[in-house]
Amino acid sequence: MYQPLADKIRPMELDDMVGQQHIIGENGLLRRILASGSVPNMIFYGPSGIGKTTLAQIIANKTSRRLVKLNATTATTADIRDVAAQLDTLLAPEGVLLYLDEIQYFNKKQQQSLLEFIESGKITLIASTTENPYFYVYNAILSRSTIFEFKPVTPADVAKAARRAFRLCARERHFKIELEEGVVDHIAVACGGDVRKAINAVELLCAASSVEDGCMKVALADAESVTQKSSNRYDRDGDAHFDIVSALMKSMRGSDPDAAVHYLARLLEAGDLTGACRRILCSASEDIGLAYPMAVPIVKACVDSALQLGLPEAQLPLSEAVILLATWPKSNTAMTAISRARVDVRAGKARTVPREMQNVHADGTGFEREQGYRYPHDYPGHWVAQQYLPDELKDARYYEYGDNRTEQAAREYWEKIKGK
16 A cells, blocks of 8 residues: 655654754753653644644654544544543543644534543643634633644755655665755755655655666756745745735835845745735835825836736736835834824714814705804915814824925925914
């Protein structure tokens, strides 16, 4: 029966694992917990292929509890009842260690069905998820579990796993192996920190490589072909999407054009034209704002061009927009002003509109009285002092001029007109 290479070389001890040294290293918290002999309820959170399942199996091997594996994409409440039926029987005299993969696919009712047994300690839960558990895991489960975040494995560690995989392939096929220079390094980088993906690439390369005089030769060109685009971790609805669009916007706000173009490239490689356009449009008003008001129509023109062109040509106007946003002066005064104003509105401070500001066309409805509105264009400088805000907020100040040239010029102009 076929067994994937990634499963054949799955580590059986903590010391054999690559990556995750922040939790299983010499002084890692999880290593110390396991050394104490206790196995708490745990949630492993992180991208795929970085050791969550492997670590769960290592933990299971070190406990006397019966190991049951379920995948939430296919498991049902009936499967959980079957697990519970094993408790206090000869099948599981010491309880059950339940490894629940992709727990985010269990709905609230299914997750709640575990609570009684987790509470009593008869089931120890080790759940894994590629999505933020605080968004997808029921609070009662979270409160009874310890969350460990798994991180993408470094290229250096992935290279160790890839070399080990090549050696095993060569030994199984009874061939020597000759790797073109750069093969392992390319796989280590191109897999994007996903060890499973790297080992799968090794397996494919070994299957496709030519054998001459008892030597299996692996070409760099084949490695590049097998791993194309695999380094770009992306899920349009998952954490990777929000991390990248957040990094794009923060890079533009932070005036780093190189980082901004990098994250734009990652979005475009994933085909997420909409996600890129939305953040770029938002940044024009949120981060550039009144420092350069023309940013909005210019960026809008770039986005419109990108949407009309489609990929790959869309990369040109979007790159232009991102670089402009990253290098233009910044101001968040518009965002700050509307945020402050909305706080007062939500607090109920906005009540009657001053009579002077009310709709003059309503004066013939039986409530006639002089409105008292003064038309600014009838006065020097097109300005006259009068109260615009409601009485409760007449002294409120929401907008503060930014320290950029454009807003300072506007400040000086109005201070002169208003005689300050």
